[in-house]
Amino acid sequence: MKKILLSVIVAVSLTTFDLMAKEISSYESATFKNISEVKSALDRNGLTVVGEYDTMQNPNYHVIAYTCPTMLKNASKENRAFAAVQKVLINTKNKELVLTNPEYFLHAFMQNDFQESDAQKINKKLSSAFGELKGSKDSLDQDDIAQYHFMMGMPYYEDMIKVAKGENLAQKLERNAAKNIIFKIQTGDAILYGIAMPTEKGEKYYIPEIEGQRNTAFLPYMLMIEEDEAKILHPKYYLAIAYPNLSMGNFMSISATPGDIEEYMAGLFK
Secondary structure, eight states: HHHHHHHHHHHHHHHHHHHHHOEEEEEEEEOOOOOHHHHHHHHHOOOOOEEEGGGGGGGTTTEEEEEOOOHHHHHHHHTOGGGGGGEEEEETTTEEEEOHHHHHHHHHGGGOOOHHHHHHHHHHHHHHHHSSSSEEEOOGGGGSTTTOOOOOOOTTTTTTEEEEESSSSHHHHHHGGGGGGEEEEETTTEEEEEEEOTTSSSHHHHHTTTTTTGGGGGSSEEEEEEEEEEEEEOOOOOOOOOOOOOOOOHHHHHHHHHHHHHHHHHTTTT
């Protein structure tokens, strides 16, 4: 009887723990500010702007990328360069700011190296810069972020795509991508680039197709050069982690997009 009671107690405890698991929003929204106000607010709070551009070639959706010493330190570890930046979307159409949530995206990109205290420090700076931050409906359970994949058989964070290998990769990329490079950051032994994709099959196609304009803070798409290899996050992973509420129907409507992104990025090294 005691063993049965103990089993029941353990089962109830585990169920309670699952029910209490913390949901982490992918994005946070704040009161609208214009471009110059956003950049000034970031600067005043120790967050350095590294690049900006109009996503989808649409001035209504302007993204500003920023970094700070905490992010750069974490991102200096092997295969962690994608954690070097966070971003703010200035959505003039809907008069709102949408910020990538450091607690969500740093967890996704740092994996087992994630330090919640570091993410909280950055969020404190963001709260100081922009006031009250409201979490988006797009979210994942805290315990699921590091091991996230869209569904069985789909890629995880570590399933990056190697789009080029060899010497002088940075020079090739910078020559070919030119004005489409939105930012460049050295972190540890890696260089992280943010690269716009202004093609017919790029952002201006696949974002409206899934009605994802208000969450384009995850752009520009990023590319990492480390140890003579150029890698991108697998699009089937990155688009899914950026839109955790994306339905299977939405995903299928852009089924060609992952291949288009890979082809575009690989083409920058030809």
